Amino acid sequence: MRTAYRVETVRTAERELMARLPEGALMQRAAAGLAAACADLLGRVYGSRVVLLIGSGDNGGDALYAGARLAKRGAGVTAVLLNPDRTHPGGLRALRRVGGTVVPPHRADHALQRAHVVVDGIVGIGGKGGLRPDAAPLAELAAASGAAVVAVDLPSGIEADTGEVRGAAVRADLTVTFGTHKPGLLIDPAREYAGSVRLVDIGLTLPADPDVEALQHADVAALLPHPAAESDKYRRGVVGIAAGSTRYPGAAVLAVSGALRGGAGAVRYVGPAGDAVIARFPETLVSDRGPKHAGRVQAWVVGPGAGDDAEPVAEVLAADVPVLLDADGLRLADRDAVRARTAPTLMTPHAGEAAALLGTSREEVEGARLTAVRDLARSYDATVLLKGSTTLVSGPDGGTVRVNPTGTAWLATAGSGDVLSGLSGSLLAAGLSALDAGSVAAYLHGLAGRYAADGAPAGAHDVAEAIPAAWRDIRA
Numbered sequence: 001m002r003t004a005y006r007v008e009t010v011r012t013a014e015r016e017l018m019a020r021l022p023e024g025a026l027m028q029r030a031a032a033g034l035a036a037a038c039a040d041l042l043g044r045v046y047g048s049r050v051v052l053l054i055g056s057g058d059n060g061g062d063a064l065y066a067g068a069r070l071a072k073r074g075a076g077v078t079a080v081l082l083n084p085d086r087t088h089p090g091g092l093r094a095l096r097r098v099g100g101t102v103v104p105p106h107r108a109d110h111a112l113q114r115a116h117v118v119v120d121g122i123v124g125i126g127g128k129g130g131l132r133p134d135a136a137p138l139a140e141l142a143a144a145s146g147a148a149v150v151a152v153d154l155p156s157g158i159e160a161d162t163g164e165v166r167g168a169a170v171r172a173d174l175t176v177t178f179g180t181h182k183p184g185l186l187i188d189p190a191r192e193y194a195g196s197v198r199l200v201d202i203g204l205t206l207p208a209d210p211d212v213e214a215l216q217h218a219d220v221a222a223l224l225p226h227p228a229a230e231s232d233k234y235r236r237g238v239v240g241i242a243a244g245s246t247r248y249p250g251a252a253v254l255a256v257s258g259a260l261r262g263g264a265g266a267v268r269y270v271g272p273a274g275d276a277v278i279a280r281f282p283e284t285l286v287s288d289r290g291p292k293h294a295g296r297v298q299a300w301v302v303g304p305g306a307g308d309d310a311e312p313v314a315e316v317l318a319a320d321v322p323v324l325l326d327a328d329g330l331r332l333a334d335r336d337a338v339r340a341r342t343a344p345t346l347m348t349p350h351a352g353e354a355a356a357l358l359g360t361s362r363e364e365v366e367g368a369r370l371t372a373v374r375d376l377a378r379s380y381d382a383t384v385l386l387k388g389s390t391t392l393v394s395g396p397d398g399g400t401v402r403v404n405p406t407g408t409a410w411l412a413t414a415g416s417g418d419v420l421s422g423l424s425g426s427l428l429a430a431g432l433s434a435l436d437a438g439s440v441a442a443y444l445h446g447l448a449g450r451y452a453a454d455g456a457p458a459g460a461h462d463v464a465e466a467i468p469a470a471w472r473d474i475r476a
């Protein structure tokens, strides 16, 4: 599991640790890790040129001490001081002692153009809002320089706790972060500014529940349903799919295609697209009567391509089994009916659908994904999976939010969400909690999307067909 903690928690853990260590020890650990990462990037330190962008806090201190370590190994190191009077004094002394030079911001351009590596120590977890006007031009010069940009702790200008980017920010190729990931390093749009992320252990003791976590292969492997010897289809779970319409029969087919690969023992389809479903997947149990009249079902998926009929949505919400609401199902679901449910509800909107439910704009949701997913989960007292560049899954209780690490831009293709809804519903029927079902489905779906695309465009049905390969790889 990859975990991330918000700034307040990091600060508390740092204070506790600092009280037990000699002064400055923590910063030396950070600087040593940072210098090692820069050295790896440079390949050969001796004779290389490094430029440090230095703000007025400890983030700048880390960069200065790391710069001193590189200078000791023969790098030419130049520090650009944004605020010479408020620069970390110990760090500056250390750099000067080993021959590092210092320039003001208006003379940074020349040094930056010749740099191999630029180290962004403008601001770390002490920052708020985008870069200030004096710092923003340095970020632009760093980007234009062609040098590799290494961010200290996080790219300056991003919001560490939320992943929002509210103004100018540094774009890094590598971020060297200390003690723990910060939520912003895992969530778009900020994640894109971080480049690849290297975590340096500085010995922090952190609480058991992170703010954000990302499942890894081993976590998903442990959660995947596994049929026991005595399993029959009911024990493995029957998933009901109420989706598709005469206008959109394909949505039903795709939702069923996802459900068949999600571990449920059987897939029951109800709705007007039964012929299309049976033609493609003869193993489906099909009925054209409403969900109320369907046989035994352990979880329902309602909504993909379903049109304007609110009746199946209301029927499904009245059932005492887990329910997944997607697409039209989200629009047609009565919020009070969702809130009144005792069995789990999983909602799977994309940003546009989430915006409509929250009464805000798509841009606002995309810019503040963590806030949006938490708000929606709280408002519906349900688990919410917010699809998109970084898919997030939040329970209703404000606990740890899962971020999916396997997403790919190739998944932004018509019908891909229908496959995800069927897959998630199947995992719900197999007995996973809403949080696990959503995050395991997103993980498998993302991996399947990568396999299906393999560098070229792929359709949603290709993604569904690649799910078994993703499943096998995770299990391997």
Ligand SMILES: NC(=O)C1=CN([C@@H]2O[C@H](COP(=O)(O)OP(=O)(O)OC[C@H]3O[C@@H](n4cnc5c(N)ncnc54)[C@H](O)[C@@H]3O)[C@@H](O)[C@H]2O)[C@@H](O)CC1
Pocket (backbone or CB within 6 Å): 014, 015, 018, 026, 027, 028, 030, 055, 056, 057, 058, 059, 060, 062, 122, 123, 124, 125, 126, 127, 128, 129, 130, 131, 132, 135, 152, 153, 154, 157, 178, 202
């Ligand atoms: N506290 C600790 O024990 C450790 C802290 N470390 C480093 O210290 C950092 C935190 O240091 P600080 O608390 O001094 O804070 P920062 O260095 O992150 O930032 C504070 C300074 O940045 C300025 N600033 C704030 N917002 C800004 C903006 N939008 N644009 C430009 N400047 C802005 C402020 O005026 C302030 O002087 C961490 O990110 C990490 O790099 C590491 O050395 C590890 C140990």
Ligand SMILES: [K+]
Pocket (backbone or CB within 6 Å): 059, 120, 121, 122, 123, 124, 151, 152, 153, 154, 155, 156
């Ligand atoms: K930084």
